[in-house]
Amino acid sequence: MTVRMGQLMHVYPDQYDEYERRHNNLFPEMRQALKEAGAHNYSIYLDKKTGNLFAYLEVDDIEKYNQISEMEACKKWWAYMEPIMDTNPDQSPVTTDLHEVFHLD
Template identity: 30%
Template sequence: MGREDGVKRHAFRMQLKPGMRSAYQAAHDAIWPELADLLHASGIRDYSIFHDADSNALFAILTVEGEDRRADLPAHPVMQRWWQAMAPLMETHADNQPREWPLEQVFHLA
């Protein structure tokens, strides 16, 4: 979902495990400063995650400004520690990376 101004938006879904919403919220309310710095350094701006109580799904949207360095995140020790902390709360791959399902934009009003 690119835009002409060099800012790209990405939306995806993740899946929370049953009963883990409060723990997930608490972890994000106290996000580690080094993780926030790492995300910003990778080009991520304006990152929001929404919870759907009926399906326990998480819906995320973020923008990437400038060079998109998100591909480097999985190898970073801070990201590895965060994924390890989140693994008990959500569906993950074997390496603890959260499972993500991309969402296709079908409408946008600016």
């Protein structure tokens, strides 16, 4: 069963272009880690007025996807992104998981 996920994050206002550039050049090992974790249909949207990011992705298995945080590729990506966005002490992005209230198939 596919699980749809929505998340909020925040990028610093002077880093919008850099954030997009880095994602347009996603590390190949990070792309592979996402695929191995069962992520697909992954999009991130930016509100340029606030720096808020909205991420949408679908995963095959939420428990399997959550294990991505233990992968070296993910840790490397977090360290790379840490200077340009709000992060936790472990360098992971500060993320708010959203609850789906409506879906039109």
